[in-house]
Amino acid sequence: MYDPTVARLTYRALLGRRRALILGALPLLLIVIAVAVRALTGADDQTASDVLGGFALATMVPIIGVIAGTGAIGPEIDDGSVVYLLSKPLKRPTIIFTKLIVAIAVTMVFSAVPTLIAGLILNGNGQQIAVAYTVAALVSSIAYSALFLLLGTVSRHAVVFGLVYALVWEALFGSLVPGARTLSVQQWSLAVAHKVSGGDLVTSDVGLTTATVLLVAVTVLATWYAGQKLRALKLAGEE
Amino acid sequence: MAVEHSPATPAGDRSRIHDIGYRGYDGPRLGRAYARRSLYSQSLRGAYGLGRSVKSKVLPMLLFAVMCVPAAIMVAVAVATKAHELPVAYTRYAIIMQAVISLYVASQAPQAVSRDLRFKTVPLYFSRPIETADYVRAKFAALASALFVLTATPLLVMYVGALLSKMGFAHQTEKFAQGLVSVALLSLFFAGIGLVIAAVTPRRGFGIAAVIAVMTISYGAVSTLQAIAFAQDSTGAIPWIGLFSPVTLIDGVQSAFLGGSSAFPGGTGPSGGEGAVYVVAVLSLIAACYGLLNRRYQKVGL
Numbered sequence: 001m002y003d004p005t006v007a008r009l010t011y012r013a014l015l016g017r018r019r020a021l022i023l024g025a026l027p028l029l030l031i032v033i034a035v036a037v038r039a040l041t042g043a044d045d046q047t048a049s050d051v052l053g054g055f056a057l058a059t060m061v062p063i064i065g066v067i068a069g070t071g072a073i074g075p076e077i078d079d080g081s082v083v084y085l086l087s088k089p090l091k092r093p094t095i096i097f098t099k100l101i102v103a104i105a106v107t108m109v110f111s112a113v114p115t116l117i118a119g120l121i122l123n124g125n126g127q128q129i130a131v132a133y134t135v136a137a138l139v140s141s142i143a144y145s146a147l148f149l150l151l152g153t154v155s156r157h158a159v160v161f162g163l164v165y166a167l168v169w170e171a172l173f174g175s176l177v178p179g180a181r182t183l184s185v186q187q188w189s190l191a192v193a194h195k196v197s198g199g200d201l202v203t204s205d206v207g208l209t210t211a212t213v214l215l216v217a218v219t220v221l222a223t224w225y226a227g228q229k230l231r232a233l234k235l236a237g238e239e
Numbered sequence: 240m241a242v243e244h245s246p247a248t249p250a251g252d253r254s255r256i257h258d259i260g261y262r263g264y265d266g267p268r269l270g271r272a273y274a275r276r277s278l279y280s281q282s283l284r285g286a287y288g289l290g291r292s293v294k295s296k297v298l299p300m301l302l303f304a305v306m307c308v309p310a311a312i313m314v315a316v317a318v319a320t321k322a323h324e325l326p327v328a329y330t331r332y333a334i335i336m337q338a339v340i341s342l343y344v345a346s347q348a349p350q351a352v353s354r355d356l357r358f359k360t361v362p363l364y365f366s367r368p369i370e371t372a373d374y375v376r377a378k379f380a381a382l383a384s385a386l387f388v389l390t391a392t393p394l395l396v397m398y399v400g401a402l403l404s405k406m407g408f409a410h411q412t413e414k415f416a417q418g419l420v421s422v423a424l425l426s427l428f429f430a431g432i433g434l435v436i437a438a439v440t441p442r443r444g445f446g447i448a449a450v451i452a453v454m455t456i457s458y459g460a461v462s463t464l465q466a467i468a469f470a471q472d473s474t475g476a477i478p479w480i481g482l483f484s485p486v487t488l489i490d491g492v493q494s495a496f497l498g499g500s501s502a503f504p505g506g507t508g509p510s511g512g513e514g515a516v517y518v519v520a521v522l523s524l525i526a527a528c529y530g531l532l533n534r535r536y537q538k539v540g541l
Contacts, residue, residue: 022445026456040467040471050466054463055463059455060456063451063455063456066448067445070444071448075442078442079357157298160298160346163342163447163451164342167338168342171338
């Protein structure tokens, strides 16, 4: 199910040239903010939770997920070079699975690790906040990667739709319409984080069981359907 | 080589230019200004998907509708309740809808420049009588105009609605004019940022993500820091933090000079002196974007 060559190519497509630097700018910004906030306010659990929840989990993880998830397959389909990959004797689900693993790894490295560091800077893991948000970032990395990888195989405008989901649906509708929060990767991962921290600082609108079931279901279904889409991929010209 | 039949004859006798029917062009030469105008109008149409496929019309038109519908609803509510003032000020509207504007810039800026880079059509443009500055100016103006249409149309809807419900002509006109100046500044500024980022990468997807990251992430970071500064009672720091994100920059300019109310925490917008810094920052950033674009296209593909 895992093909090292495809993985190597995908890593190169995602991180080659100067792209790793651009991806690294976001985590760096998070750490700079964490240092600034710590210097401004000192260690405070509520502030730490606000920064990690509002900036790291709500903005940074989805955007890195969009870049890594759609970037793992989107550009190849876009410029047509995916046919060289598809013409090799590899099962299409294997290609998808390998690309998913790479996308998850990239998202985790660029989002969960900085979240942990920022959490440690902000309040030294008081009340398990840093660990809780890191777990949330890890869990949501998996779901976002699978979801956005699927989008990359479905649409040529995957990045835009991914961003609309991440920013408009989760941030805007999530804050206005309570029902929308049930269908949000962010809330599902917060439910897991809530279980880890055990405190009241990390809260979610979704129960742990529902969240876990939905997370697993979304990841598996998205991966399976992406494999199906790739089996019957139609290459279209530029618009 | 053809076989030489008679090497004795001098070469000059046999060589002649055949007229195979090519004709010279003796119509009007429309020149540089015309080429620049065409590039401008084509880019402006392209920014709304006009003259392109149905699929590429969907997103810009959808975002345009999303921009206008809340304004129409507000007008309807204000007329129905016979209010004396619109529920949202003209200058506030673009700030509230900033996510939509950012998405529009992010989707259309790469559309305007990345594809020319990826399919290597830039050298073809420069084989026409236009220069680097013409290309940059045409693209910049086109995206700024598209953004102005996007942001000024809802204001127009609100203005017309306000006049229809007789809210006071002079007052509304003044506020409307201030709103127009503010969105014009916003259009130029956002177009510049979007184009600079998009012109760096030939990959459309990556360009979109980079533009949205700069717009949204910086706003998220700045408003988080401002909220914390407000909670710590260090209100003096709030305006200075606001200098670091495009949306808060525009917000600061209009709350200082254009009679807008600030969205900063606590409503403490920049004062006169700080506002001047905001204006200088916005104008110099616009100029810097223009300069960077010119520098970028000095070399590209040539």
